[in-house]
Amino acid sequence: MHNNPILRISTKILFAPIILFGLYVQFHGDFGPGGGFQAGVIVASAFILYSLVFGIEAGKKLFPSNINLILLALGGIIYGGVGIVSMLLGDEFLAYNILGSSPQSGQHIGILLVEFGVGLTVSNVMIALFNAFASYDKIKEK
Amino acid sequence: MISSTIGIWNYWIVFCLMMIGLFLVMGRKNFLKKIVGLTIFQTSVFLLYITFGKIKGGTPPILNESIDSIYSNPLPHVLILTAIVVGVATTALGLSLVLRINTEYGSIEEDDISAQDLVDYHDDIETGKSVDFKFKQ
Amino acid sequence: MITIENFILITILSPLIVSILTPFISKSTILRDFLGPIGGVISSWGAFNIMSSALNNQNITLEIVKIAEGISIGFEITPLGAIFGLVASFLWIFAAIYSVGYMRGNKEKNQTRFYAFYAMAVHAALCIAYAGDLLTLFIFYEVLTFSTYPLVTHKQNEMAQKAGRLYMSILVGSSVILLLPAIIWVWVTTGSLEMSQNGVLDGKLDVAYAPLLLAMFVFGIGKAALMPIHKWLPAAMVAPTPVSALLHAVAVVKAGVFTMLIVLTNVFGIDFLAKTGASEWLIWLASFTLLVTSIIAIYKDDLKARLAYSTISQLSYITLGGALATSMATQGAALHIITHAAGKITLFFVAGALYVGAKITKISDLNGHGLSAPLIFLAFFIGSLSIIGVPPMTGSWSKFFLMLGAANSGYVVVIGVFCISTILNAFYLMEIPARAFFFKKERDIHVKIPKLILIPTLITSFLTILLFFFIEPFQNLTSMMVSKI
Amino acid sequence: MIDILTKNLPILVVLCPLITSLFVVLIPNIFFSWISTTLSTFLTFLFSILLYQEIQIHSHISYALGKWLPPIGIEYIIDKVAIIPIVIISGISFIATIFAYKIMPEEIEKKSISKVYSLWLLAIAGLLGLVTTGDAFNLFVFLEISSLASVALVAMGAQKDKQALVAAYNYLIIGAVGATLYVIGVGLLYGITGTLNMEDLTDRISDLNNNKALIAGFGFMIIGIMVKAAVFPLHIWLPRAYAYAPSAVSVLLAATATKASLYILARILFSVFENSENLISNTLLYVILPLSIIAMFAGTIMAIYEKDIKRLLAHSSVAQIGYITLAFAIGTKASIAAGFIHMFNHAIIKGGLFIAITSLGFFIQKRVTINNLSGLGRAMPITFFCFVLCSLSLAGLPLTAGFISKLYLIKATISSDAIWIAILILISSALSVVYLWKMIEVMWMREGRKIVIKENPTIYISLIIITFFNVYFGLDASLVVNASFEAAEKLIGDLK
Amino acid sequence: MISELLINAFLVTIMLSIAIALIKTRTVIFTVILTSAYSLVAALMFITLDAVDVAFTEASVGAGISTILFLAAMAYLPKKEEKSISSEFVPALSCIILGGILIWCSYDLPEIGQLTAPIHQHIAPEYIKGSKEDIGIPNIVTSVLASYRGYDTFGETIVVFTAGVAVLALLQKKDPAKKNKSKPKQKIRKNA
Missing domain, CATH: 1.20.58 (Methane Monooxygenase Hydroxylase; Chain G, domain 1)
Structure with missing residues (x-):
């Protein structure tokens, strides 16, 4: 599969649009169907496609696993962070109203941030899962 | 009786699907199949929730300009979004366990594995293989 | 001036301190070995003072820990408790000296552990004696069981472990399964765990349930060794003899019958029992145990086993006395705690002395050895007479009161039981000095009794005579026990 | 600042381990990941103590997450009932974390240690979230967090024994089925009431007597929770999971995991469905009572015949859970209080026993069995001494915490005229002495190898702490007893 | 239709x-x-x-x-x-029983698609109203997901995170060079 030029080239061409579509789903989630989960999965699928075609090692070179781990935690931290900030500002956990000048804008900011956090975690977990499964080699085990 | 049955027959289908999934989990001894069963089971439960949320003649819960449109209940949708992700997390963890089990035991059939475990257990208990202390200086 | 509350603490804490200190000073054997007797002297000094205050009818209570609302650990002085406390602490002095002689003479292993748990058992027995409520009684009842377990299994061989298991399972099992719910039942019925001189159940417990509750108590108190839960006592004979002496004369079985008497008098109340007849079945059970075990004792060739069955039979006297539910019988039962203790401890001391001195355990091996250790056999003879109930040995007093009580209560059959039992007692106990002095010697055995064993044995045998003349204070206490407030 | 702290205490208890877990996974150093875990659990414990004090003043705290008032938003409810499992879980997890310091790197690859600590914190946070939440669906989410994390933790035992994998797998599948059944139950109730908030649910089902969907929904919820709480026939995942998990994980799970679910069980039975009295009393009498009695004996008898010590303790846990559910099944105020008392005491008892056994097992290569314990008691006197105290406490002997719970349990049964149940409880607890004594005898009496083991203070410090509590709460139980009675009063009110 | x-x-x-x-x-x-x-x-x-x-x-x-x-x-x-040797009777039976209970209870469930069902009357209208007024985004699901029940979503993110960490910990490659058999610091010595 690695040597099939059609696959290689079409993957390279598709990579950017898939991520773009992911970002669209991420940020358009307020208006239409979509949001962090779906976007995360779509972005992850771009990297998974890359790894499938060019091999796991190449995929890992494109997206190193330690960065993956950091981003994986970062998504949750962003989500929790929004909540903690709202707490520090004197409201309850995850009360977005206080984040902006008006309650509505606060809600907008809050939702945007937490959706981003969700997307980050989901996409990175999916990539990590795929990498872990795909590079699991039972011969090296034991 | 008949009219009420028509109103709820959809539930019955969902219940049947659920029970098929549950049967796969409980009845099958193959570890992979159990996970598949779990997926089917959970997906069918999602259907139950979404069925609750449906309103006849309603539209998807995305606000539009027309004033008198009826929106389907968004709450079950939210719950199920959560549940789907929880489901895939469970699946992933289960699959990784199955992989490890296959490496260690060379099989993913429950019968095989419990037979091996039993032998192992008796070895430990009866012959005291594991009695050796870690003598460290 | 030391207050009575402090005397209680002195009495119960000195064995505990001995027990805790023993492992720390195990380097110096002299100090370790004689810590016990010293503790015994201090403890019995306290017990004497407590008894004199009890004679003055002072009401002393002492709360130690409050566990939760309505539950606490506390002590209180009752006439019966004062008697038992004195018996336990005073006899401990001699048992402790004796055990030093025994352990040294026998070159036993793990002596430190032995002394520590020995003192711990005495501590538990004393706490039982002065227990202020049912829960404290139960708690130290269990502590006693657990602290004697290492003593019973002291030899650590297969047989000792087996006996230990039986010992534990009967004592812990019966107490946890029956005694504890019985206590809680009383708690639920009366609303408190307190006891009182006149009993606490009168008017509160449905009379129909009284025999059931009594049965739970009777079979729950496994240490009183009524049939069919007497099996642990012969099994525990694998223990070293000082332990047997402790078990059978001072701590364990006496704690059992003491608890039994407390339950009969202070929980049910003699009047309640007499009125409802709840204890009638117990009279027959105790009589049955009394006779059957006496007969079994005749057939035992092992000296300690015979003494063990004799003990079971003598314990039934006490239970029987309580169950007769008359003031005379109860007094007799209470006195029997002292008189039997003094007599039986002597007999066990002799058994141990013979084991240390000549490795004799069987009665049939005693033939003709009387003159090689005359003092020991003399002590045995005196002790036996006391158990049988021959004046001027102290045992005659308790038997006298028991007979009187039986006559008062109108159970004529019971008087017959006492008579038959006395004959049986004489039969199985007198066989031993008789064999020693009048039978022909079969083989030559060198008998050498260490002084540390001989002296306590003689003292306790002398005590049985002495107590015959000085029984009055005790009798005063027992009559206080049965008098109404 | 203090204001913010007091105001947000209910969420902070859960949030503290949750957020720390996100950071811990990034720390590569073993020591630092441990120290941050310890700090986090300590803070959690501190918060729960503060919360306890707060509860003494306010007695009922409702915390609306995101400032959306219930039933629209998700609500955290903390009252005198919920505070008991919160304190238990946070306290025990702190002690277990201290214990983990030495033993964790021995059993788990150094590379994955930080991940394991992260999962450790997630498991704790999941349990805490489970007991604080007032929303039926949110409960499911936290149930999953705790169960996924615990499954992974159990599976980490594979380094020592491959059976850990199968144990973890069964735990996962059975747990997931249980959780899904719970979700079905919640769904049915949601379908007929339209709410997920528990208090709102109580109000809205009060006029729905004999509704079939209500009964079925209740049944599914209860079955799902009973799977998680390892109530008798649904306990099959428990012995293996406890037995093959890494030592520290066994301690954590055995002491805390089922307690949270038991609390949820009590809450569903007595609080959420308090208006459906017939349904509840029938369930208690015909389902939970018989099951608990069977559990008491089945667990104990299995334990007597078991030779693998960790499994033995796990079987004994099944029996002890039987006591707790039995107490709930009797359904009087006194008995429910007794159930809570035992919940607390069992946590410290089992925690202590598992710590003791795993520190003994520290020197045995693979599995702690009855045979290879011989003589270890003398080689490790401190550990052995604590083990004996904790066993006595489990057997319910006086002056230990276990005695208090037995005492109140029996008092409750006798005062509700069920003396036969009291006798059954006592028979089973007397039987439990058999297996405990078996272990003690082997450790002390039998001559083993002549070895001297220098016990490590970092390991036995946590054992000593927990043993101290076992004795302390046997001598001064008023704290636990009062809290439990208040909880019981809150749960069933003045109805009975 | x-x-x-x-x-x-x-x-x-x-x-x-x-x-x-x-x-x-x-x-x-x-x-x-x-x-x-x-x-x-x-x-x-x-x-x-x-x-x-x-x-x-x-x-x-x-x-x-x-x-x-x-x-x-x-x-x-x-x-x-x-094919497993053990019988599949018990699982099948328990599934049938559970399914039977569900079908039995379905008679008391609200009919599908009826606007009058409690599920549509309680709470849900407030979300639809609130999404417009309080939050101001058209996708009601998003507003419920991220705001009204934002804490659920937080929990769910954590679940995903848990699964990720768990799988990483489970499927991690072992170091081939040194097997993790470090010695305990506690000392044991044979007592001669």
């Missing part, structure tokens, strides 16, 4: 047949593909039930990522499922 019914019936038939095929098949690759198909059909079903967000997620997560994971795992696993 009729067309909706027809589509519904069609999808349900497919789902049922897939489920039954899953019981029958013993080949792992079929199992995986059928599961994927099941998720996909379920996603279509969600669309007919107006749940577009759920359908999107189910299609991408259930049918997409799950399948990839199954396939990736399958590469290392046996390709055939063996």
Whole structure:
């Protein structure tokens, strides 16, 4: 599969649009169907496609696993962070109203941030899962 | 009786699907199949929730300009979004366990594995293989 | 001036301190070995003072820990408790000296552990004696069981472990399964765990349930060794003899019958029992145990086993006395705690002395050895007479009161039981000095009794005579026990 | 600042381990990941103590997450009932974390240690979230967090024994089925009431007597929770999971995991469905009572015949859970209080026993069995001494915490005229002495190898702490007893 | 109306047949593909039930990522499922009982699609109203997901995170050089 030029080239061409579509789903989630989960999965699928075609090692070179781990935690931290900030500002956990000048804008900011956090975690977990499964080699085990 | 049955027959289908999934989990001894069963089971439960949320003649819960449109209940949708992700997390963890089990035991059939475990257990208990202390200086 | 509350603490804490200190000073054997007797002297000094205050009818209570609302650990002085406390602490002095002689003479292993748990058992027995409520009684009842377990299994061989298991399972099992719910039942019925001189159940417990509750108590108190839960006592004979002496004369079985008497008098109340007849079945059970075990004792060739069955039979006297539910019988039962203790401890001391001195355990091996250790056999003879109930040995007093009580209560059959039992007692106990002095010697055995064993044995045998003349204070206490407030 | 702290205490208890877990996974150093875990659990414990004090003043705290008032938003409810499992879980997890310091790197690859600590914190946070939440669906989410994390933790035992994998797998599948059944139950109730908030649910089902969907929904919820709480026939995942998990994980799970679910069980039975009295009393009498009695004996008898010590303790846990559910099944105020008392005491008892056994097992290569314990008691006197105290406490002997719970349990049964149940409880607890004594005898009496083991203070410090509590709460139980009675009063009110 | 019914019936038939095929098949690759198909059909079903967000997620997560994971795992696993020796009677019976209970209770469930059902009267209208007024975004699902029940979503993110960490910890490659057998610092010595 690695040597099939059609696959290689079409993957390279598709990579950017898939991520773009992911970002669209991420940020358009307020208006239409979509949001962090779906976007995360779509972005992850771009990297998974890359790894499938060019091999796991190449995929890992494109997206190193330690960065993956950091981003994986970062998504949750962003989500929790929004909540903690709202707490520090004197409201309850995850009360977005206080984040902006008006309650509505606060809600907008809050939702945007937490959706981003969700997307980050989901996409990175999916990539990590795929990498872990795909590079699991039972011969090296034991 | 008949009219009420028509109103709820959809539930019955969902219940049947659920029970098929549950049967796969409980009845099958193959570890992979159990996970598949779990997926089917959970997906069918999602259907139950979404069925609750449906309103006849309603539209998807995305606000539009027309004033008198009826929106389907968004709450079950939210719950199920959560549940789907929880489901895939469970699946992933289960699959990784199955992989490890296959490496260690060379099989993913429950019968095989419990037979091996039993032998192992008796070895430990009866012959005291594991009695050796870690003598460290 | 030391207050009575402090005397209680002195009495119960000195064995505990001995027990805790023993492992720390195990380097110096002299100090370790004689810590016990010293503790015994201090403890019995306290017990004497407590008894004199009890004679003055002072009401002393002492709360130690409050566990939760309505539950606490506390002590209180009752006439019966004062008697038992004195018996336990005073006899401990001699048992402790004796055990030093025994352990040294026998070159036993793990002596430190032995002394520590020995003192711990005495501590538990004393706490039982002065227990202020049912829960404290139960708690130290269990502590006693657990602290004697290492003593019973002291030899650590297969047989000792087996006996230990039986010992534990009967004592812990019966107490946890029956005694504890019985206590809680009383708690639920009366609303408190307190006891009182006149009993606490009168008017509160449905009379129909009284025999059931009594049965739970009777079979729950496994240490009183009524049939069919007497099996642990012969099994525990694998223990070293000082332990047997402790078990059978001072701590364990006496704690059992003491608890039994407390339950009969202070929980049910003699009047309640007499009125409802709840204890009638117990009279027959105790009589049955009394006779059957006496007969079994005749057939035992092992000296300690015979003494063990004799003990079971003598314990039934006490239970029987309580169950007769008359003031005379109860007094007799209470006195029997002292008189039997003094007599039986002597007999066990002799058994141990013979084991240390000549490795004799069987009665049939005693033939003709009387003159090689005359003092020991003399002590045995005196002790036996006391158990049988021959004046001027102290045992005659308790038997006298028991007979009187039986006559008062109108159970004529019971008087017959006492008579038959006395004959049986004489039969199985007198066989031993008789064999020693009048039978022909079969083989030559060198008998050498260490002084540390001989002296306590003689003292306790002398005590049985002495107590015959000085029984009055005790009798005063027992009559206080049965008098109404 | 203090204001913010007091105001947000209910969420902070859960949030503290949750957020720390996100950071811990990034720390590569073993020591630092441990120290941050310890700090986090300590803070959690501190918060729960503060919360306890707060509860003494306010007695009922409702915390609306995101400032959306219930039933629209998700609500955290903390009252005198919920505070008991919160304190238990946070306290025990702190002690277990201290214990983990030495033993964790021995059993788990150094590379994955930080991940394991992260999962450790997630498991704790999941349990805490489970007991604080007032929303039926949110409960499911936290149930999953705790169960996924615990499954992974159990599976980490594979380094020592491959059976850990199968144990973890069964735990996962059975747990997931249980959780899904719970979700079905919640769904049915949601379908007929339209709410997920528990208090709102109580109000809205009060006029729905004999509704079939209500009964079925209740049944599914209860079955799902009973799977998680390892109530008798649904306990099959428990012995293996406890037995093959890494030592520290066994301690954590055995002491805390089922307690949270038991609390949820009590809450569903007595609080959420308090208006459906017939349904509840029938369930208690015909389902939970018989099951608990069977559990008491089945667990104990299995334990007597078991030779693998960790499994033995796990079987004994099944029996002890039987006591707790039995107490709930009797359904009087006194008995429910007794159930809570035992919940607390069992946590410290089992925690202590598992710590003791795993520190003994520290020197045995693979599995702690009855045979290879011989003589270890003398080689490790401190550990052995604590083990004996904790066993006595489990057997319910006086002056230990276990005695208090037995005492109140029996008092409750006798005062509700069920003396036969009291006798059954006592028979089973007397039987439990058999297996405990078996272990003690082997450790002390039998001559083993002549070895001297220098016990490590970092390991036995946590054992000593927990043993101290076992004795302390046997001598001064008023704290636990009062809290439990208040909880019981809150749960069933003045109805009975 | 009729067309909706027809589509519904069609999808349900497919789902049922897939489920039954899953019981029958013993080949792992079929199992995986059928599961994927099941998720996909379920996603279509969600669309007919107006749940577009759920359908999107189910299609991408259930049918997409799950399948990839199954396939990736399958590469290392046996390709055939063996027939078990033990009887399947008890599981089948318990499933039938549970299913029976559910069908029995379904008579008291609200009829499908009725606006009067409590589920549509309680709480849900407030979300629809509030999404416009309090939050101001058109997708009600998003506003409920991220704000009203934002804490659920937080928990769910944590679940995903947990699964990720768990799988990473489980499937980590061991260091081939040194097996982790470090010595305990506690000292044991033989007592001669």
